[in-house]
Amino acid sequence: MSKPDPRRPKSDRDVLDDLGNLIGESVKKGRAKLEKLIEESRKHKKGGHDDDDFLGYLRAFLDDRNIAAVTPSSKFLVDRVIRAMNLPNAGVIVEYGAAQGVMTRRILEKMRPDAKLIAIEFNRRLFDELIERVRDPRMIAEHGDVREVDQILARHGIHKADTIISGVPFAFFSGRGRHELLHKTSELLNPGGRFVPYQVTTHLIPMLKDYFSDVDIQFEVRNMPPHFVFTALK
Ligand SMILES: C[S@@+](CC[C@H](N)C(=O)[O-])C[C@H]1O[C@@H](n2cnc3c(N)ncnc32)[C@H](O)[C@@H]1O
Numbered sequence: 423m424s425k426p427d428p429r430r431p432k433s434d435r436d437v438l439d440d441l442g443n444l445i446g447e448s449v450k451k452g453r454a455k456l457e458k459l460i461e462e463s464r465k466h467k468k469g470g471h472d473d474d475d476f477l478g479y480l481r482a483f484l485d486d487r488n489i490a491a492v493t494p495s496s497k498f499l500v501d502r503v504i505r506a507m508n509l510p511n512a513g514v515i516v517e518y519g520a521a522q523g524v525m526t527r528r529i530l531e532k533m534r535p536d537a538k539l540i541a542i543e544f545n546r547r548l549f550d551e552l553i554e555r556v557r558d559p560r561m562i563a564e565h566g567d568v569r570e571v572d573q574i575l576a577r578h579g580i581h582k583a584d585t586i587i588s589g590v591p592f593a594f595f596s597g598r599g600r601h602e603l604l605h606k607t608s609e610l611l612n613p614g615g616r617f618v619p620y621q622v623t624t625h626l627i628p629m630l631k632d633y634f635s636d637v638d639i640q641f642e643v644r645n646m647p648p649h650f651v652f653t654a655l656k
Pocket of ligand 1: 488493
């Protein structure tokens, strides 16, 4: 990727991208303090799914840069993504980067009884939490890399999907890796299907336009860090 021209004035999008990156970096720098806080919270914890979700996720985030967001998605971001997914029309749904299932649980609540959800997660700890906490016969959970999504789906006899959502940080893939995954994603979608990535930065927009006919852009500020939600139509 070419370096930004320092003489070019910053756009609103650049400022938001910088803010997202800054929040992530600051949290990583405060790692020691956070580790201590997590331990203390565990000792005094009253129990409850939400606390467990948050602490487990935060610990995994500290160990694995691919997790990208500091906390699981907020209910505001989850609901915004769910609205974009058009679940009443989706028979086959794929989730890239399910973590321990904050988005997954809500999809299962809202999707049709006859629909199928394939949830893919790379981080072992988060994947183990996912399969322990989220049990639903309509879900297939896979520990794997979304860059192999075509092979993962084929193992289950699935070759097409109606809706694919993604929390995986595309910014961490190589330029070629991003294009390959977008190409695979577009190929896997049925005509009229949609891809809904939620991301901290706007870098994906021009690439989405290469592979999809229409791209809607929304911004959810009530999340840590704030996220863009893109709806790309095949
Ligand atoms: C920003 S988090 C989103 C988690 C969750 N879906 C949510 O909304 O809270 C991104 C997730 O993608 C996973 N991930 C990153 N790269 C991946 C890859 N190549 N394949 C599968 N999962 C990946 C990370 O481990 C992490 O759980």
